[in-house]
Amino acid sequence: xxxxxxxxxxxxxxxxxxxxxxxxxxxxxxxxxxxxxxxxxxxxxxxxxxxxxxxxxxxxxxxxxxxxxxxxxxxxxxxxxxxxxxxxxxxxxxxxxxxxxxxxxxxxxxxxxxxxxxxxxxxxxxxxxxxxxxxx
Amino acid sequence: xxxxxxxxxxxxxxxxxxxxxxxxxxxxxxxxxxxxxxxxxxxxxxxxxxxxxxxxxxxxxxxxxxxxxxxxxxxxxxxxxxxxxxxxxxxxxxxxxxxxxxxxxxxxxxxxxxxxxxxxxxxxxxxxxxxxxxxxxxxxxxxxxxxxxxxxxxxxxxxxxxxxxxxx
Numbered sequence: 045x046x047x048x049x050x051x052x053x054x055x056x057x058x059x060x061x062x063x064x065x066x067x068x069x070x071x072x073x074x075x076x077x078x079x080x081x082x083x084x085x086x087x088x089x090x091x092x093x094x095x096x097x098x099x100x101x102x103x104x105x106x107x108x109x110x111x112x113x114x115x116x117x118x119x120x121x122x123x124x125x126x127x128x129x130x131x132x133x134x135x136x137x138x139x140x141x142x143x144x145x146x147x148x149x150x151x152x153x154x155x156x157x158x159x160x161x162x163x164x165x166x167x168x169x170x171x172x173x174x175x176x177x178x179x180x
Numbered sequence: 181x182x183x184x185x186x187x188x189x190x191x192x193x194x195x196x197x198x199x200x201x202x203x204x205x206x207x208x209x210x211x212x213x214x215x216x217x218x219x220x221x222x223x224x225x226x227x228x229x230x231x232x233x234x235x236x237x238x239x240x241x242x243x244x245x246x247x248x249x250x251x252x253x254x255x256x257x258x259x260x261x262x263x264x265x266x267x268x269x270x271x272x273x274x275x276x277x278x279x280x281x282x283x284x285x286x287x288x289x290x291x292x293x294x295x296x297x298x299x300x301x302x303x304x305x306x307x308x309x310x311x312x313x314x315x316x317x318x319x320x321x322x323x324x325x326x327x328x329x330x331x332x333x334x335x336x337x338x339x340x341x342x343x344x345x346x347x348x
Contacts, residue, residue: 109196
């Protein structure tokens with residue numbers, strides 16, 4: 045299931061839907077598993093009345109984690125060597141996200157990707173890179 | 181953040197994988213994982229972030245006997261503390277996260293994490309006023325002292341909540 049460099053070329057694109065209609069409960073699940081209990085993500089009263097946002101929103105790290113599934117499904121288990129992102133827009137309950145990896149460079153048994161995740165309106169919510177070991 | 185002992189446990193990996201919507205059995209089924217390239221259950225790529233569970237001082241977790249800034253009887257229970265995380269008004273948000281994997285984590289590993297502050301910089305933002313960015317670098321080492329993951333995070337504090345109307 046691992047990728048082979050001989051079958052890849054610069055510009056190849058892999059896309060996957062990583063969440064459909066994000067539920068508040070999934071955000072709660074992420075808070076519990078990660079240990080980040082910031083009320084901005086789970087406490088609608090605090091977030092709307094005190095923090096001034098229209099609703100709770102996802103942890104950036106939840107979006108990075110879901111985008112990570114797209115990457116590991118594509119490159120194979122235990123193959124990632126680097127993964128880094130910027131959070132460019134907030135992700136809200138109800139959002140549907142699609143994540144894309146585009147081959148940027150192939151060298152020395154490694155493949156480098158541009159990584160991007162967009163919401164249902166085409167807004168980029170996460171932008172970054174990844175690097176993985178590939179077979180020859 | 182300093183974490184003296186971050187035990188990597190199968191049940192924690194299972195819960196973390198579920199929370200990011202990842203049903204790959206390499207994160208939950210030891211027999212299946214044995215037959216994969218990983219050779220054993222491994223942790224998903226962003227799992228190291230959950231070391232927060234083992235940081236005694238992590239400020240985004242309610243603690244016994246201490247005020248908590250989330251809602252209860254009132255919309256907020258206390259004034260938020262400073263730091264890279266959240267809070268009332270235009271509090272802190274996570275701007276960037278980077279991981280470098282020297283190897284992947286597996287149940288049985290016991291990590292330590294040491295964090296040192298990196299650069300700080302400012303920027304004028306259209307949607308949230310003045311932005312103050314601060315970087316931190318965390319080194320995760322295993323029970324043999326080997327570096328397993330290097331993580332770099334960037335937090336941003338905004339002058340006011342991010343304006344939603346001007347979003348694309």
